[in-house]
Amino acid sequence: MINVLVVDDDAMVAELNRCYVAQLSGFSCCAVASTLQQAKELILDNQLAIDLILLDVYLQQDNGLDLLPVLRESKRPVEVIIISSAADATTIRQSLHYGVVDYLIKPFQFSRFEEALTGWQRKKKLMDSRPFYQQADVDRLIYGNPSPTDDGKRLPKGLTPQTLRTLCLWIDAHPSEEFSTDDLAAAVNISRVSCRKYLIWLAQTNILFTSIHYGATGRPVYRYRLQAEHSAQLKQYCQ
Numbered sequence: 694m695i696n697v698l699v700v701d702d703d704a705m706v707a708e709l710n711r712c713y714v715a716q717l718s719g720f721s722c723c724a725v726a727s728t729l730q731q732a733k734e735l736i737l738d739n740q741l742a743i744d745l746i747l748l749d750v751y752l753q754q755d756n757g758l759d760l761l762p763v764l765r766e767s768k769r770p771v772e773v774i775i776i777s778s779a780a781d782a783t784t785i786r787q788s789l790h791y792g793v794v795d796y797l798i799k800p801f802q803f804s805r806f807e808e809a810l811t812g813w814q815r816k817k818k819l820m821d822s823r824p825f826y827q828q829a830d831v832d833r834l835i836y837g838n839p840s841p842t843d844d845g846k847r848l849p850k851g852l853t854p855q856t857l858r859t860l861c862l863w864i865d866a867h868p869s870e871e872f873s874t875d876d877l878a879a880a881v882n883i884s885r886v887s888c889r890k891y892l893i894w895l896a897q898t899n900i901l902f903t904s905i906h907y908g909a910t911g912r913p914v915y916r917y918r919l920q921a922e923h924s925a926q927l928k929q930y931c932q
C-alpha cells in the first residue's frame with residue numbers, strides 16, 4: 694500500500710484529493726496537513742509511513758515549496774506531486790529542480806490525477822523490483838511506460854510472431870517458474886542465440902522480470918520470470 698500525505702490549506706480541496714486517493718487501488722491517505730508546519734512535523738515523524746506527498750504551493754502565509762528542502766534534508770524516501778494553481782515558470786522550474794515527480798495545475802480532471810499517481814506507482818514498482826537496470830528500464834523510468842496500443846505488438850526486425858508464440862506459450866504454462874535462456878531454448882528446441890533475442894525483447898516490454906546470478910566462474914547468468922501483472926499482455930502473443 695502506498696501511503697499518501699495531502700498538504701493543502703483549503704479543507705474542501707484537501708477532502709476532494711483524499712477522496713480521489715481512496716478511489717485508486719493500492720493507495721491510502723495516511724494524513725492531511727493544512728499548514729506548512731503541520732506538514733514538516735509529519736515528515737519528521739518517522740513513526741508515520743509516507744511514500745508520496747500531494748503538495749499545494751499556496752499555503753496561507755507560506756510557500757509549499759519550502760517543504761521540499763526539509764524533505765530532502767530528512768533523507769526520507771518520499772516523492773512529491775505538486776497540485777496547485779501556481780502556473781508561473783519560476784515555481785515550476787523550482788519544483789522540478791527539487792525532483793517532484795509530477796505537477797498538476799488546478800483545476801484538473803480526475804483522469805489526470807489518476808494518471809499522475811498510477812504512473813508514479815508503475816515507476817516505483819519498477820525501481821523496487823530491479824537490482825540492476827537495462828537501458829529500456831531506465832527509459833521507462835524517465836519517459837514512462839508506453840501505452841498498450843496495437844503499435845506495441847510490432848516486433849523488432851528479426852523476430853517472428855510464430856517463434857514468439859511458441860516461447861510465450863511455454864512461459865504462460867510455467868507462470869511462476871524462473872528460467873534461463875538455455876532452459877527455454879532447450880524446452881522449445883530453438884537456438885540459444887535466437888531465444889536470447891526474444892527474451893531481451895520480452896524484458897524490454899516489461900512482460901518478464903530479469904535477475905542476474907553470478908556462478909563460480911564469475912560470469913553473469915540472466916534468469917527470467919513472468920511478471921504476473923503483465924500475464925494478460927503475454928497471452929496476446931500466445932494467440
